[in-house]
Amino acid sequence: MKTVKVVLVLTISIALVLVVVQNTVPVQARFLWFTAEMPVILLLFLTTAGGFALGLIVALLAMSGVKSKS
Numbered sequence: 001m002k003t004v005k006v007v008l009v010l011t012i013s014i015a016l017v018l019v020v021v022q023n024t025v026p027v028q029a030r031f032l033w034f035t036a037e038m039p040v041i042l043l044l045f046l047t048t049a050g051g052f053a054l055g056l057i058v059a060l061l062a063m064s065g066v067k068s069k070s
Contacts, residue, residue: 020044 023040 016048 020041025040026037027040028037029043
């Protein structure tokens with residue numbers, strides 16, 4: 001099972017790297033009143049990092065909630 005997880009993580013990581021490397025064109029990103037022009041590669045990295053951080057925070061909060069109940 002551990003090998004399957006490693007292969008899955010490597011496959012997703014390689015696919016993500018391929019998508020990011022192929023998207024270097026500048027785009028305009030808007031969020032509320034903030035507007036920025038940046039390469040798609042940077043936007044993809046920032047959204048991926050943000051999603052990872054959010055998932056990590058939720059997982060840690062869920063784990064701490066389980067530990068405090070027992």
